[in-house]
Amino acid sequence: MASLTPARALVLLTSGLTCLLAATAGLIGALLSGAGAALAAAACAAGAGAVGALLVRRRALAGFAAAQRQAGARGYAEGLAHGVLVQVAAYEAAVFPRSGPSGVTPEERAARRTLAYRMAALDEVSESVRKAAADVLAVLDRADRMLAEEAMTQLAAVVRKEYVRL
The missing domain is CATH 1.20.1280 (Monooxygenase)
Structure with missing residues (x-):
């Protein structure tokens, strides 16, 4: 198994949160309007979560790099x-x-x-x-x-x- 680097931990966390967001949106869509709405809500939530994960990744990795430089100093x-x-x-x-x-x-x-x-x-x-x-x-x-x-x-x-x- 690959070691758990900060970048890998970030990917696992954001993908887990995106999956959780999609499942929650799918359940809410199924409860409110049925299977079609559940699929649409899950797809929209998964897309929004993926875009959010990509936006957060750059800032988080820059923060990790800065913290690593400070620790080295x-x-x-x-x-x-x-x-x-x-x-x-x-x-x-x-x-x-x-x-x-x-x-x-x-x-x-x-x-x-x-x-x-x-x-x-x-x-x-x-x-x-x-x-x-x-x-x-x-x-x-x-x-x-x-x-x-x-x-x-x-x-x-x-x-x-x-x-x-x-």
């Missing part, structure tokens, strides 16, 4: 915000390694710092996430653990708020 923005959070957290792990000061090489720390700064500087990242990431990166460059934890908490809250708002 929201997902992209959310992914970027989370990417900034991940890269900044990776840099934090390099600044404050759990395995001791010899756990991360200076080259690895510099690479993580570069990635975190590049990710936070992307144009597509929202201004609030960019500012919170800049605050964290500045604190991490000073290697202040207490302020870094507070700034990371703030960045995580901004990222969470950002994608909930989207």
